[in-house]
Amino acid sequence: MSLIRHHFRSDVLSLSTSMSVILPDADPGPDGYATLYLLHGLTDDDTAWVRYSGIERYAATRGLAVIMPQVHRSFYCDEAHGNRYWTFLTQELPVLAHRTYPLTTHRARTFVAGLSMGGYGAMKWALREPERFAAAASLSGALGLAQRTTPGAGSLDPNLWDHIFDGRSVVGSDDDAIELVRRAGGAADLPKLYVCCGTDDALFAENDAFIQAADQAGIAVTTAFGPGLHDWDYWDRKITDVLAWLP
Numbered sequence: 001m002s003l004i005r006h007h008f009r010s011d012v013l014s015l016s017t018s019m020s021v022i023l024p025d026a027d028p029g030p031d032g033y034a035t036l037y038l039l040h041g042l043t044d045d046d047t048a049w050v051r052y053s054g055i056e057r058y059a060a061t062r063g064l065a066v067i068m069p070q071v072h073r074s075f076y077c078d079e080a081h082g083n084r085y086w087t088f089l090t091q092e093l094p095v096l097a098h099r100t101y102p103l104t105t106h107r108a109r110t111f112v113a114g115l116s117m118g119g120y121g122a123m124k125w126a127l128r129e130p131e132r133f134a135a136a137a138s139l140s141g142a143l144g145l146a147q148r149t150t151p152g153a154g155s156l157d158p159n160l161w162d163h164i165f166d167g168r169s170v171v172g173s174d175d176d177a178i179e180l181v182r183r184a185g186g187a188a189d190l191p192k193l194y195v196c197c198g199t200d201d202a203l204f205a206e207n208d209a210f211i212q213a214a215d216q217a218g219i220a221v222t223t224a225f226g227p228g229l230h231d232w233d234y235w236d237r238k239i240t241d242v243l244a245w246l247p
Contacts, residue, residue: 001022001023001024001025001056001059001060002021002022002023002025003020003021003022003050003056004020004021004022004023005018005020005021005046005047006018006019006020006021006100008096010088010092011092012083012084012087012088012091012092013083013084013085013088014083015083017070018046018070019046019067019068019069019070019093019097020046020047020049020050020068021065021066021067021068021097021101022050022055022056022059022064022065022066022068023065023101024059024060024063024064024065025060026063028102028103031104031105031106031109032065032102032103032104032105033063033064033065033101033102033103033104034062034063034064034065034104034109034110034111035064035065035066035067035097035103035104035109035110035111036059036064036065036066036067036111036112036113036243036246037067037068037069037094037110037111037112037113037122037125038055038066038067038068038112038113038114038118039068039069039071039076039112039113039114039115039117039118039119039121039122040068040070040071040114040115040117040118041114041115041116041117041118042073042075042116042117042142045070045072046068046069046070047068049066049068049239050068052232052235052236053232053235053236053239054236054240055239058239058240058243059243062243062246064243065101065103067093067097067101067103069088069089069093071085071088071089071121072085073117073160074086074164075117075120075121075142075145075160075164075175076089076117076118076120076121076124076125077164077165077175079163079164080162080163080164080165080166081162081163081164081166082163082164089121089125090125090128090129094132107131107132107133107134108134108247109134110132110133110134111133111134111135111136111137111246112125112126112132112133112135112136112137113136113137113138113139113194113239113242114137114138114139114141115139115140115141115235116139116140116141116142116203116230117142118139118141119137119138119139119140119141119142119143119195120138120141120142120143120145120177122136122137122138122141123136123138123141123143123177123180123181123193123195123210124174124175124177124180126190126191126193127177127180127181127183127184127190128174128180130184130187130189130190130191131189133191134191134192134246134247135191135192135193135194135245135246135247136191136192136193136194137193137194137195137196137242137245138194138195138196138207139196139197139234139235139238139239139242140196140197140198140201140203140207140228140230140234140235141177141195141197141203141207141210142203142206143177143178143195143203143206143207143209143210144177144178144203144205144206144207144209144210145170145175145176145177145206146169146170146171146172146173146175146176146177146178146179147171147176147178147206147209149161149165149168149169149170149171150169150171151169177210178206178209178210178213181210181213181214181217181219182213182216182217183217184217184219185216185217185218185219186217186218190219192222192245192247193214193219193220193221193222194221194222194223194224194242194245195207195210195211195221195222195223195224196223196224196225196238196241196242197225197228198225198226198227198228198229198230198234199225199226199227199228200227200228200229201228201229201230201234202230203230204225207225208225211223222245224238224241
């Protein structure tokens with residue numbers, strides 16, 4: 001495997017940023033490498049998955065390329081008082097990644113996953129742009145983020161709430177993962193969805209609410225709820241399950 005820290009200038013963000021990239025040793029063939037976009041959490045950066053988990057080894061056994069972007073504390077949103085990280089993630093980053101590396105262009109071999117803030121980002125991306133991905137996975141995802149932008153409803157940092165959402169509630173919007181899964185009911189060609197969360201995790205209730213909304217919308221989601229905390233021991237174990245589950 002090759003591990004690359006790719007520094008580049010983003011036109012969307014108007015700044016220099018980075019992504020970490022894992023590439024298999026095998027020849028990519030005419031279709032390019034099967035590709036996983038793997039998203040980091042609120043307190044991490046694009047190096048976190050490589051530093052704290054065995055993702056490089058796990059991907060090697062599957063011949064999988066892994067693209068890990070840097071989005072700071074943006075919740076993968078176009079920030080009200082910051083930068084356009086949603087636009088960067090969904091428009092600029094894939095073009096750059098495909099221009100630079102031999103990645104597949106086929107939906108059937110393209111996947112997205114993430115932990116915590118990144119689990120929210122992965123589900124939001126897959127549900128808003130389902131034509132991109134064959135599968136999407138959330139590990140301990142902040143899937144009830146929108147519900148924590150209602151006054152008195154939760155623990156979203158007030159500074160983040162103002163910076164990203166201008167202090168407004170985003171319940172029912174395109175930044176509401178639970179609303180997005182409700183809207184997706186009846187969609188003909190959604191990606192496969194996987195949600196795991198430890199029952200000892202503070203985010204367990206909002207993951208359960210997401211699954212209930214999916215059930216009500218008639219959307220099948222593979223779930224893995226059981227003992228576990230909001231930590232790298234849990235995510236390192238569960239990412240192997242996610243990779244084994246990918247189609």
